[in-house]
Amino acid sequence: MELTQATVSDLLAQLGPWDGYMYLPGDLDPHDLTDRLSGRYGAPRTLVLDGFTDPTLGESRGSALLQPFGERAVTIRAWAWGDRWVGTGTARDGEDIVRPVLVVAQREMPEPLAVAADQDVDWMERLIRITGWTHPARRPDVDWAEMESRLGTALPRDYTRMVETFGEGAFDGFLTLHQEPWTWRREDGLLSWAGTEHKDLYCWRAEGDDPDRWPVVVRSFDGEELSFDCQAAEFVCRILVDPYHPYTMARFFDTHWFMNYGEAD
Known part of the structure; x- marks a missing residue:
């Protein structure tokens, strides 16, 4: 055949x-x-x-x-x-x-949990649930100390957990997770942690001593910027499930997954 x-x-x-x-x-x-x-x-x-x-x-x-x-x-x-x-x-x-x-x-897809305003949410756990991720951690042994030394800054913990958990690939086969932040917009105060095939860049405004408080900034293909006061994992969760988010993927995908580009188990 x-x-x-x-x-x-x-x-x-x-x-x-x-x-x-x-x-x-x-x-x-x-x-x-x-x-x-x-x-x-x-x-x-x-x-x-x-x-x-x-x-x-x-x-x-x-x-x-x-x-x-x-x-x-x-x-x-x-x-x-x-x-x-x-x-x-x-x-x-x-x-x-x-x-x-x-x-x-x-495949039964779990419904995203509603979040109360005062609720302390582990957005990485919620992202795992939304995507139905079942694989073992793909990159558990990343040398973050070496990477952060080379970049000259610490990195948000939710981002390092995303890379360790999912590895190389894309959410819904569309939003590519960078395995190391891109620094080419550093003169603008931006570090890019993800991007889309439409050439939008998902970045942090890398200001302040606490990376976990860096806001997410979307730099669109035409150079426009929009800021969001949240961490990267929360941002991904929201664009996956909220059809009214400015950068929603919920209008194009009813259910959500992570396409891993790495080796099979």
Whole structure:
């Protein structure tokens, strides 16, 4: 079976928008299918490897993908993509033959929590919940002391947690998280921590001794600036879920995820 991105799209369309699975021809290379899905959805999570299921697997980590196969799953890797789980790998069919498979399942998205004015919120935990993030920390060993020494400033803690947790990638496949602040607007007092494909820069106004109190500044592609009195993680949460935010992504995406560009688990 010749595999192209168009072929993959056709197969996914055959499965429909909700729960579905199919066994694929034996001459299809399951690694090729995994690579092509990774090109669309980022790094996958391994649910089953050589017949052994991840012991931490649960509903929030894609267990619905294994229901059609039971104990017949051999290797299954999965992606969280909006309100859908997508999985591929190999499983034994009714004649006990190991064959490539493609499977999809509905993904339950947690509702963002309302926040009272006097509520102390861990915005990183809320961001993890909004995106349905289930992977282990992608970059837990970043040498922040070396980076901060090189930059000449400490960095906001919520930003360092974002990089450690999510690693290299983009929220909703659109808002790219810089792995190190960009300094090319430093003469304007700005450090950029993220950007979009529309060439908007999401920055801090790096003034004062406490980085955790730096406001977020959006520098748009046409040079206009708009400031927000909040931290980076709170800003991302709000643009993901608030359809009335000036830089909302909620009007374009009903559910939210982080596309990781790194290696698979």
